[in-house]
Amino acid sequence: MNLHTLGAAVLxxxxxxxxxxxxxxxxxxxxxGDLDDMSGVYADVMGxxxxxxxxxxxxxxxxxxxxxxxxxxxxxxxxxPDIGASKFREWADQNGLNMLLGGSNxxxxxxMAKVAAAKKVPLFHIGPGGASLTNQDCTAYSVHYVYDTxxxxxxxxxxxxxxxGKSWFYLTADYAFGxxxxxxxxxxxxxxxxxxxxxxxxxxxxxxxxxxxxxxxxSGAQVLGLANAGTDFSNSLKAxxxxxxxxxxxxxxxLAFLSDIHSLTxxxxxxxxxxTGWYWDLNAETRAFAKRYFARMNKEPxxxxxxxxxxxxxxxxxxxxxxxxxxxxxxxxxKKVKINDMFAKGGYIRADGAxxxxxxxxxxxxxxxxxxxxxxxxxxKTMNGEEAFGPITGLCPLAPKK
Amino acid sequence: MRRVAxxxxxxxxxxxxxxxxxxxxxxxxxxxxxxxxxxxxxxxLGFGRMLSFGHAAFFGSAxxxxxxxxxxxxxxPATAILGGVAAAAALxxxxxxxxxxxHGIYFAMITLALGQLxxxxxxxxxxxxxxxxxxxxxxxxLFGFLPLRSDVVMYYLVLAAFLGVFLxxxxxxxxxxxxxxxxxxxxxxxxxxxxxxINRYKLLAFVLSAxxxxxxxxxxxxxxxxxxxxxxxxxxxxxxxxxTLLGGTGTFFGPVVGxxxxxxxQEYLSDIVGGWVTAIxxxxxxxxxxxxxxGIVGELAARLGTAAARPPVPAATQ
Numbered sequence: 001m002n003l004h005t006l007g008a009a010v011l012x013x014x015x016x017x018x019x020x021x022x023x024x025x026x027x028x029x030x031x032x033g034d035l036d037d038m039s040g041v042y043a044d045v046m047g048x049x050x051x052x053x054x055x056x057x058x059x060x061x062x063x064x065x066x067x068x069x070x071x072x073x074x075x076x077x078x079x080x081p082d083i084g085a086s087k088f089r090e091w092a093d094q095n096g097l098n099m100l101l102g103g104s105n106x107x108x109x110x111x112m113a114k115v116a117a118a119k120k121v122p123l124f125h126i127g128p129g130g131a132s133l134t135n136q137d138c139t140a141y142s143v144h145y146v147y148d149t150x151x152x153x154x155x156x157x158x159x160x161x162x163x164x165g166k167s168w169f170y171l172t173a174d175y176a177f178g179x180x181x182x183x184x185x186x187x188x189x190x191x192x193x194x195x196x197x198x199x200x201x202x203x204x205x206x207x208x209x210x211x212x213x214x215x216x217x218x219s220g221a222q223v224l225g226l227a228n229a230g231t232d233f234s235n236s237l238k239a240x241x242x243x244x245x246x247x248x249x250x251x252x253x254x255l256a257f258l259s260d261i262h263s264l265t266x267x268x269x270x271x272x273x274x275x276t277g278w279y280w281d282l283n284a285e286t287r288a289f290a291k292r293y294f295a296r297m298n299k300e301p302x303x304x305x306x307x308x309x310x311x312x313x314x315x316x317x318x319x320x321x322x323x324x325x326x327x328x329x330x331x332x333x334x335k336k337v338k339i340n341d342m343f344a345k346g347g348y349i350r351a352d353g354a355x356x357x358x359x360x361x362x363x364x365x366x367x368x369x370x371x372x373x374x375x376x377x378x379x380x381k382t383m384n385g386e387e388a389f390g391p392i393t394g395l396c397p398l399a400p401k402k
Numbered sequence: 403m404r405r406v407a408x409x410x411x412x413x414x415x416x417x418x419x420x421x422x423x424x425x426x427x428x429x430x431x432x433x434x435x436x437x438x439x440x441x442x443x444x445x446x447l448g449f450g451r452m453l454s455f456g457h458a459a460f461f462g463s464a465x466x467x468x469x470x471x472x473x474x475x476x477x478x479p480a481t482a483i484l485g486g487v488a489a490a491a492a493l494x495x496x497x498x499x500x501x502x503x504x505h506g507i508y509f510a511m512i513t514l515a516l517g518q519l520x521x522x523x524x525x526x527x528x529x530x531x532x533x534x535x536x537x538x539x540x541x542x543x544l545f546g547f548l549p550l551r552s553d554v555v556m557y558y559l560v561l562a563a564f565l566g567v568f569l570x571x572x573x574x575x576x577x578x579x580x581x582x583x584x585x586x587x588x589x590x591x592x593x594x595x596x597x598x599x600i601n602r603y604k605l606l607a608f609v610l611s612a613x614x615x616x617x618x619x620x621x622x623x624x625x626x627x628x629x630x631x632x633x634x635x636x637x638x639x640x641x642x643x644x645x646t647l648l649g650g651t652g653t654f655f656g657p658v659v660g661x662x663x664x665x666x667x668q669e670y671l672s673d674i675v676g677g678w679v680t681a682i683x684x685x686x687x688x689x690x691x692x693x694x695x696x697g698i699v700g701e702l703a704a705r706l707g708t709a710a711a712r713p714p715v716p717a718a719t720q
Contacts, residue, residue, distance in 0.1 A: 075672070075673055076672070078672075080630065080632055081534060081535055081537065081628065081630050082535070082626065082628060082630040082632045082633075083632075083672065085537070085626070085627070085628055086428070086432075086626055089428060089626075089627075090426060090428065090429070093426065093428065093553075094426055106534075107533050107534040107535075110534055110537055111534070111535070111537045111538075111628060111630075114537050114538030114627065114628075115627075117538075118538075118627075174532070174533060175532065175533030175534060176533070176534050204533065
């Protein structure tokens with residue numbers, strides 16, 4: 001027995017004990033995966049609430065489709081593209097994954113889209129904003145379900161420029177989502193006769209916004225465009241308030257979720273314009289869903305959580321209609337149907353994968369206007385899907401420009 | 403010797419059979435890539451007693467260059483891997499050339515600083531895709547006839563590379579050059595007094611280690627189909643140190659065992675505890691340094707009193 005023998009023995013034992021078990025035969029179940037940020041800056045936007053919403057959808061559908069049990073796999077991608085892509089690949093290779101949804105981070109979703117194309121597994125982008133997911137990074141198996149940066153800019157930036165905010169400085173999350181949102185907003189601002197003064201890029205999950213905010217203050221712009229999301233958005237807005245910047249510059253929430261407004265409180269967030277794909281208090285149907293969700297999570301759902309519910313149902317309906325889980329046939333079915341549920345009315349999935357549905361420009365209420373808990377938004381304008389998402393750009397090879 | 407041969411034979415048989423044992427080949431390939439990386443690191447730490455805190459720079463830069471050659475220039479896998487390895491070697495020459503002039507903690511700090519410099523280059527350079535990294539790297543066809551798209555073929559390529567690296571390191575350590583390197587490790591002034599130009603020996607060890615780390619990074623990026631900031635960041639440098647220390651520095655098989663444990667833990671724990679993996683691995687690191695400083699293989703060997711047992715390598719203290 002010498003050193004190498006030992007080493008070899010130890011290695012063999014480790015591998016024997018710890019290596020993953022044999023692949024699951026998934027022939028008798030339909031497997032849905034949810035890969036999302038469960039612990040980072042976007043955990044409140046989708047996270048555990050998203051899992052609950054998907055479970056609710058599976059429950060509402062009856063738990064089985066085509067006589068097969070529906071199972072849900074979940075994992076935390078920690079906002080790292082490598083973790084997202086490798087987990088997705090593993091599920092597709094090992095667990096017989098039929099559909100993946102989630103994301104919440106454009107960078108991670110771009111990585112996952114490459115896997116979706118290679119493994120031919122439908123991918124519903126729920127939380128990520130980047131419009132590139134239906135343009136340069138589109139695949140035949142992607143659906144962008146809830147909102148995108150084009151719709152956000154068309155909603156919020158248009159409303160603010162119309163209200164007199166002509167010169168803009170951007171505080172941008174330094175990755176695909178932030179830069180795409182800034183680009184989209186800049187184009188809208190210019191198209192409406194406004195001016196883009198400058199921008200500063202901030203790392204994702206930054207703890208200290210002071211130096212970036214001082215640059216914004218020094219720019220002399222009227223509007224502080226916050227091209228970030230989740231806790232990055234709420235932290236930067238809080239810091240801007242503490243610095244007194246919001247007295248001289250008007251903050252623009254290019255992407256804000258209900259959970260952000262809740263944590264900021266109306267006192268800080270009042271008067272903000274924002275664009276959302278769904279709001280819990282829109283009508284009787286949305287309130288009915290929100291009530292059920294609230295009973296489980298003790299908070300109102302964000303548009304992503306409602307979107308995850310709707311996307312799961314839409315997929316399962318398409319599987320049922322197609323009579324198979326074959327990805328190509330299900331995708332063909334998905335692109336044929338109209339989506340009518342509590343999330344969207346008359347929504348449809350365009351050739352490039354964008355789900356076209358109404359978007360709502362909202363303004364955050366002041367504390368005096370609050371009538372009951374979570375009564376945060378008043379509707380400024382409903383944009384129809386074509387207006388919000390704009391025409392097909394032609395950047396996606398699947399959808400040539402008309 | 404016969405027993406050793408039998409165990410190695412069994413292990414080789416196991417490695418050859420992996421694709422038919424129901425073990426996920428991508429996981430095994432990742433494990434082998436990190437084992438290669440840890441072996442390369444061990445050459446530097448275990449046999450040259452140089453504690454580098456920036457080794458992810460070589461692993462990651464090779465991953466980036468390989469992915470970039472494949473995606474932007476449509477290079478074949480052989481050219482791309484070669485390009486990645488060459489980049490890592492050149493970087494190893496540059497960083498090593500500066501770092502070997504100092505010892506111990508200063509050496510570690512210089513490699514840390516330069517490693518972070520490489521990280522920020524990868525973050526900001528126009529061809530790296532910033533926070534998104536380079537995605538969707540196709541594996542292509544090796545030498546025009548080996549379709550690497552198949553996980554099985556790719557697995558055997560990675561296994562062959564791993565065996566090559568493992569045997570190469572053994573050869574290097576047992577060569578006259580390796581003996582001089584060990585002499586420098588044990589007593590530098592004595593090696594100088596014997597007339598050896600120790601900086602050249604140390605630089606060569608550094609460049610060899612960087613090159614092999616680059617090979618691991620290049621293969622890893624082809625296996626997974628992407629190069630991201632995780633490959634170059636500080637925590638990856640930390641992980642490879644952990645793998646080497648946990649398995650046993652200065653033993654041939656230690657780094658392989660360490661890599662197997664760390665990669666497997668990450669794979670399993672990330673499903674259960676998400677972002678807490680880093681904290682748990684940190685605790686393991688502390689426990690390892692406090693209670694069994696020779697590492698698993700080193701400790702076992704020492705307990706059984708074999709000849710290869712050596713005193714533990716004091717980390718950055720010389």
